[in-house]
Amino acid sequence: MNSSDVRTDLALEARESVVNAGENLRGVRTEEYEYEEAGVCVTKVYVDTKNAASRLGKPIGIYVTMEAEALGEPDEGYHREISLCFAEELRGLMSEEIDVQEGSILVVGLGNRDVTADALGPQVLDNLFVTRHMVRLYGKAAVGGEYARLISCLEPGVMAKTGMETAEIIGGVVRETQPDLVIVVDALAARSTKRLNRTIQITNTGIQPGSGVGNHRNALTMESLGVPVIAVGVPTVVDAATIVGDAMEHFLGTETVFRRSALAELRNMYMTGKDVDEVIKRMSYTISEGINVALKEDGAKTAKA
Numbered sequence: 502m503n504s505s506d507v508r509t510d511l512a513l514e515a516r517e518s519v520v521n522a523g524e525n526l527r528g529v530r531t532e533e534y535e536y537e538e539a540g541v542c543v544t545k546v547y548v549d550t551k552n553a554a555s556r557l558g559k560p561i562g563i564y565v566t567m568e569a570e571a572l573g574e575p576d577e578g579y580h581r582e583i584s585l586c587f588a589e590e591l592r593g594l595m596s597e598e599i600d601v602q603e604g605s606i607l608v609v610g611l612g613n614r615d616v617t618a619d620a621l622g623p624q625v626l627d628n629l630f631v632t633r634h635m636v637r638l639y640g641k642a643a644v645g646g647e648y649a650r651l652i653s654c655l656e657p658g659v660m661a662k663t664g665m666e667t668a669e670i671i672g673g674v675v676r677e678t679q680p681d682l683v684i685v686v687d688a689l690a691a692r693s694t695k696r697l698n699r700t701i702q703i704t705n706t707g708i709q710p711g712s713g714v715g716n717h718r719n720a721l722t723m724e725s726l727g728v729p730v731i732a733v734g735v736p737t738v739v740d741a742a743t744i745v746g747d748a749m750e751h752f753l754g755t756e757t758v759f760r761r762s763a764l765a766e767l768r769n770m771y772m773t774g775k776d777v778d779e780v781i782k783r784m785s786y787t788i789s790e791g792i793n794v795a796l797k798e799d800g801a802k803t804a805k806a
Contacts, residue, residue: 510689510734511702512546512564515557518692528553539582541569543590560722562706563597565590572787573698573780580787587701587791591733594705595682595795598729604681605633605651608792609671609721611687611710613659617781618737618773621688624785626654630793633678650796653678667710668719668726675726683730685721686788688781690771691736692743697773698780701735701788708732733792735784737777741770 509515519526528550535542546564548554554561567587571579608629610622633651635643657663657670675683685708691697707722707730723729774780 509692511691512559513544513566514692515559516546536586539586541567541586543567560706562704565703567701584787584790588794590703592795594703594731599681606682607680608654608684610656617778619688620781621735621785622686623656625686625789626656628786628789629654652796666719668721672726680728683728686733689734689736691739694739696736704732738771738773741772744772
């Protein structure tokens, strides 16, 4: 498959498509390690050059991909372990941008609450511990002294409901509240069904909402908002052409021109799991708990294996 045909929000998958095509890819470094007790495999992709960014279709920056086979399972204890691992990785990227011990942070939940597969961002905000209003009025003692930062959140909705670009809403809030960092949470699109609901991506490059499903909106980045932007996402959908194409390739044992041209009409159809409502509920709680832990003064206590 041509790398330009890959429709995915995951930098790891974009890199894999280029490597599997036998193309030389300079300007990209990878680092792999594991949280053995939690069963979480982490791959960091560093995109260092403009040429590499162009080949991958991803901006220059750091992309952390956490993969866990049991991430979609209904095990609350296990999800707590994932939250701690996620908190450590998020805190690591935050430390590249700001002083993680203080400052103001705005968490934005992108997506449409009424569309289950796209409701990850809004549902994450439901369990987020916001402190800005309390700390501003009563000081740190009002929140038990655990949070030095002013944490606020925003659910901008979608343009079909608001009539405004998401970037316009967020930009206005950023100008008014002047956070030191924006964390954006969104549902993503994957290239592989095996990564649906089993993967978390964290990146310091910001995000272009809707890019994985071909619905490009204005980017949310350091350049557009004026503050560092960390994007967090979980792939919840995969396009139908990928599913059918992979099945054909499995049975035929090879890729043909006919395959890609015949499946072109399926590229605007997206599939998700039948239990997506329960999965989104669990994943949103996992992500929100990780953010809450990462933003505490004592930070995450998990160590790499």
